Amino acid sequence: MSFKKIKSFFIPSCLKPKNNPSSEARFPAVSKQISSRRLSISDLSNSSVSLMSDLSNSLIGSNLHIFTLKELKNITQDFSKSNFLGEGGFGQVYKGFIDDKLRPGLEAQSVAVKVLDLDGKQGHREWLAEVIFLGQLKHPHLVNLIGYCCEDEHRLLVYEFMPRGNLDNRLFESYSATLPWLRRLQIAVGAAKGLTFLHEEDKPVIYRDFKASNILLNSDFTSKLSDFGLAIDGPEGDESHVTTRVMGTQGYAAPEYIMTGHVTTMSDVFSFGVVLLELLTGRRCLDKTRPNREQNLVDWAKPFLKDAHKVDRIMDPRLEGQYSSEGARKAATLAYHCLSQHPKCRPTMSFVIKTLEPLLDVTHDISIPFVYVVPHDEGKGQENVSGNECYAAVPNGKHKGKETDTKGKGYRRSRKGHRHKHRIRSLRSNAVYSDTALYRTLGSGLYSPKTSSKGN
Ligand SMILES: Nc1ncnc2c1ncn2[C@@H]1O[C@H](COP(=O)(O)OP(=O)(O)O)[C@@H](O)[C@H]1O
Ligand SMILES: [Mg+2]
Numbered sequence: 001m002s003f004k005k006i007k008s009f010f011i012p013s014c015l016k017p018k019n020n021p022s023s024e025a026r027f028p029a030v031s032k033q034i035s036s037r038r039l040s041i042s043d044l045s046n047s048s049v050s051l052m053s054d055l056s057n058s059l060i061g062s063n064l065h066i067f068t069l070k071e072l073k074n075i076t077q078d079f080s081k082s083n084f085l086g087e088g089g090f091g092q093v094y095k096g097f098i099d100d101k102l103r104p105g106l107e108a109q110s111v112a113v114k115v116l117d118l119d120g121k122q123g124h125r126e127w128l129a130e131v132i133f134l135g136q137l138k139h140p141h142l143v144n145l146i147g148y149c150c151e152d153e154h155r156l157l158v159y160e161f162m163p164r165g166n167l168d169n170r171l172f173e174s175y176s177a178t179l180p181w182l183r184r185l186q187i188a189v190g191a192a193k194g195l196t197f198l199h200e201e202d203k204p205v206i207y208r209d210f211k212a213s214n215i216l217l218n219s220d221f222t223s224k225l226s227d228f229g230l231a232i233d234g235p236e237g238d239e240s241h242v243t244t245r246v247m248g249t250q251g252y253a254a255p256e257y258i259m260t261g262h263v264t265t266m267s268d269v270f271s272f273g274v275v276l277l278e279l280l281t282g283r284r285c286l287d288k289t290r291p292n293r294e295q296n297l298v299d300w301a302k303p304f305l306k307d308a309h310k311v312d313r314i315m316d317p318r319l320e321g322q323y324s325s326e327g328a329r330k331a332a333t334l335a336y337h338c339l340s341q342h343p344k345c346r347p348t349m350s351f352v353i354k355t356l357e358p359l360l361d362v363t364h365d366i367s368i369p370f371v372y373v374v375p376h377d378e379g380k381g382q383e384n385v386s387g388n389e390c391y392a393a394v395p396n397g398k399h400k401g402k403e404t405d406t407k408g409k410g411y412r413r414s415r416k417g418h419r420h421k422h423r424i425r426s427l428r429s430n431a432v433y434s435d436t437a438l439y440r441t442l443g444s445g446l447y448s449p450k451t452s453s454k455g456n
Contacts, residue, residue, distance in 0.1 A: 040233050059135045065147030072113050091117035110161035126229030127155040133228040141194030143226040164217035181323035184279040189356050190223035191215050196349040199265040204234035210271035211252045251285035266343035273338025282316025305336035324366045327359040
């Protein structure tokens with residue numbers, strides 16, 4: 001949305017925090033929970049005069065901070081290139097740092113500051129959606145909104161900083177180390193939990209823009225949904241769907257939504273299926289660089305998903321066979337159902353979690369990289385070490401011990417697909433993390449909200 005469009009929407013003067021002394025610029029912190037009735041955009045958009053008081057009253061308890069443009073310029077070194085984190089339809093995102101010098105009581109932390117592109121297609125409405133939804137919805141798998149700025153035509157949002165950036169970059173950029181299998185599952189489960197939380201609200205929320213670049217990763221790879229610019233309230237009463245202008249991202253949007261503009265929580269489930277497929281295959285949902293029939297990931301992969309014998313053929317070659325075939329098959333079947341043409345045939349997000357989360361414990365058939373023990377002092381104390389000797393790590397995190405015959409019984413060579421013929425050589429690659437180490441880190445209780453990072 002351009003400046004003009006924003007102006008025509010409304011710019012309440014009370015949204016200008018310029019003259020607010022720092023301590024007053026913050027919503028009063030009260031311990032009571034946000035009122036049970038969640039505020040919607042529609043509650044505000046007709047009432048420009050009282051927008052700010054509506055907003056601040058309704059967001060009491062969310063502890064959102066109102067920042068000035070000058071403050072956000074300062075903390076991002078004037079939105080310098082070196083602080084640049086990423087960019088989407090709303091605008092550019094920069095890293096900054098805040099502490100209690102900016103606002104008393106503010107926890108010292110890195111933040112991400114998203115700045116509305118005044119010449120872009122999005123504007124006040126998307127900004128307001130983020131403030132309203134993320135100001136009220138708090139969950140370990142939703143990115144935490146710390147505050148915002150609304151000054152003249154400027155619209156900015158301040159979030160917790162997510163050190164590992166977005167999933168799209170992690171999964172597809174060649175500079176990124178390959179995400180191992182269990183990490184991928186961990187990320188999918190986390191994102192599914194975020195989406196389930198939205199869908200199971202008293203007043204369900206449809207996220208509408210579920211895609212890899214809107215899934216952000218914390219230092220421990222906890223995944224969180226960000227970018228609520230397109231989120232809308234789900235249907236109310238007897239309504240089965242909400243009719244809207246078709247928004248979202250090509251390749252991820254559900255077919256019925258594209259065709260009719262009818263959107264439901266099941267449209268999000270379709271998009272989840274697309275991301276799950278991206279995690280399995282390591283391919284982008286749309287890729288013009290591939291041969292024609294492979295450019296649309298869903299069209300290309302769907303026939304392989306249902307057939308247990310074919311799933312290995314579409315798995316990401318960068319995994320180098322180091323994944324559970326059983327887990328992959330189950331995840332592929334789930335993706336298949338999420339990608340049903342008919343929304344009613346898709347599973348709910350809570351069913352998705354029930355199916356995916358147990359797969360984190362399916363590790364018995366994950367092939368293990370071999371670590372060669374290089375004799376450091378030939379001839380001394382190496383009686384049991386032959387040229388072929390290696391340590392084989394096992395999924396329970398213990399070393400299985402020395403195995404003297406790499407081709408004997410103890411050698412569990414991967415048989416997944418033709419591309420893994422040269423497995424020994426490829427396993428030397430540093431790019432793939434050890435799934436075994438990952439399994440140790442993950443444990444089974446990883447997704448308990450209590451163990452997630454603070455402040456969400
Ligand atoms: N909290 C954050 N921490 C780290 N990087 C972020 C954060 N928020 C956004 N980014 C980066 O900026 C990109 C665009 O952010 P996003 O919120 O999706 O903006 P848009 O609404 O313009 O699509 C993300 O894909 C990510 O790379
Ligand atoms: Mg985005």
